[in-house]
Every structure is written in C-alpha cells, then in structure tokens.
Amino acid sequence: MQAASARDMPVLLSYAMRKTTGKWIERYIPSFSHLLIDSGAYSELTTGQKIDGQAYVDWADKWRVMADAVAGLDDISGDWKRSLRNYEQFGGFPTYHDTDPPELLDDLLPIAYERGNWLGIGLLPPRTGREDWLIRTLDRIPNDIHLHGWALRRYTHLRRFNSMDSTNWWRDALMLSSVNEIKHLTPAECLDIIVKRYKRHIPNQTPKPKLDLFENDKNIPQS
Numbered sequence: 001m002q003a004a005s006a007r008d009m010p011v012l013l014s015y016a017m018r019k020t021t022g023k024w025i026e027r028y029i030p031s032f033s034h035l036l037i038d039s040g041a042y043s044e045l046t047t048g049q050k051i052d053g054q055a056y057v058d059w060a061d062k063w064r065v066m067a068d069a070v071a072g073l074d075d076i077s078g079d080w081k082r083s084l085r086n087y088e089q090f091g092g093f094p095t096y097h098d099t100d101p102p103e104l105l106d107d108l109l110p111i112a113y114e115r116g117n118w119l120g121i122g123l124l125p126p127r128t129g130r131e132d133w134l135i136r137t138l139d140r141i142p143n144d145i146h147l148h149g150w151a152l153r154r155y156t157h158l159r160r161f162n163s164m165d166s167t168n169w170w171r172d173a174l175m176l177s178s179v180n181e182i183k184h185l186t187p188a189e190c191l192d193i194i195v196k197r198y199k200r201h202i203p204n205q206t207p208k209p210k211l212d213l214f215e216n217d218k219n220i221p222q223s
Helices: 015-021 025-031 041-047 053-060 080-090 104-114 131-138 169-176 187-201
Strands: 010-014 034-038 095-097 118-122 146-149 163-166
Touching (some): 010 015, 010 025, 034 163, 080 104, 095 104, 118 131, 169 187
Parallel strands (some): 010 034
C-alpha cells in the first residue's frame, strides 16, 4: 500500500528495510519518479547492529543504474574515521554530521565531487534546535553540490537543501485515521492525504529542491 501511494513520487530505499520489502519492491521501483539508495546507518545507530559494508554494496548494485545516487555507509555516532574508511572501501556519497569535527567538511567536499556531486547532512537525534548549526554548515557548501538532509523535513525552509527525506509519513497517516471526523477513511485514503501534503508543502524557493524523498519508519508495522 505504501509503495502504491508513492507512485510518481521520489522514494528513498533503505538497506535497513530490505527484509521487510523483500522481492516485491522490485515491481514498484519503476513507478517511482526518483530513487535514492540509503545505507541504513540510522538503524545501525538505534539497534547497535553493525552493517556489513560489502553486503550493502552488493544489495545497492541492483539499483545503482536507476538510482539518482547511492549513499555511503556513514557512522552517525561520531566515529568519522570509520565513515572515511567506509567511503573509501565501499563507495557512496559522504555525509557530514553535527557529531563530526568542523574541519572534516573540507575533506568530504572532494569526495562528494567524485561521487556525483552529492553530500548528505545528518543530525544526531533529537534533531530539534539545530538551525544555527545548519545555517553555518550550509554556508560552507558550494552551490553545485546536491545537498540531501537526512530526516530533516522540519528544516525545509532552509533553501540550500536540494532534497530531504521524512521518517514519519506512515505514522502521520495512522494518526489521521484516529481523528473522529475522518475516521471513516481507509488507511490507504489517509496515506494519500499525507502524500498530497508532501507534494504541496514545499514553498516556491530559489533554488527549488529537486527531490523530496520519503522512507518508511522502521518502527511502524507494515500493511
């Protein structure tokens, strides 16, 4: 149901969801307007289970031709040296975190240029109250680099971002189904409402974001 609702939409496909999505997702991928491949680093942070970098590469290779970009396996907790080792060994575009030393950004920019001009920006949860850090960081990044904000939908008003993903769109649909006035709607109809909200949310910006990518929340039961 989620995949059908995301038809003609940009979609983030996470390695962390591979067991949930299974083989059936392959039939839906051609219906998405854009595809971004994610390493599942956030799930590694929350579960403590290390991701096998080579296994991620093997899985990502199936989608590499049709994907806009493939993310590198980053370490959100602050082990930036491990992130660099992963980028070198397994490829993928790099991500700069608020847990990384400020000078690391200068080292990541050349890697970003080598990997399709993509760079990720990530915040260690909770992600609230980080606008000042983001503004200072965004000012340091050249405009010709595509900038993706990991789970940073709350900061869509910062114009420098080219794309970002949301981790709670399915949860929002479930919340709609509990509103008394519209509880007669089916879960699929509630999900369609959330998709419409995302489509209309981003205001006119210069430069206008190229993508607005979505990811299933791993904590929400799948339909």
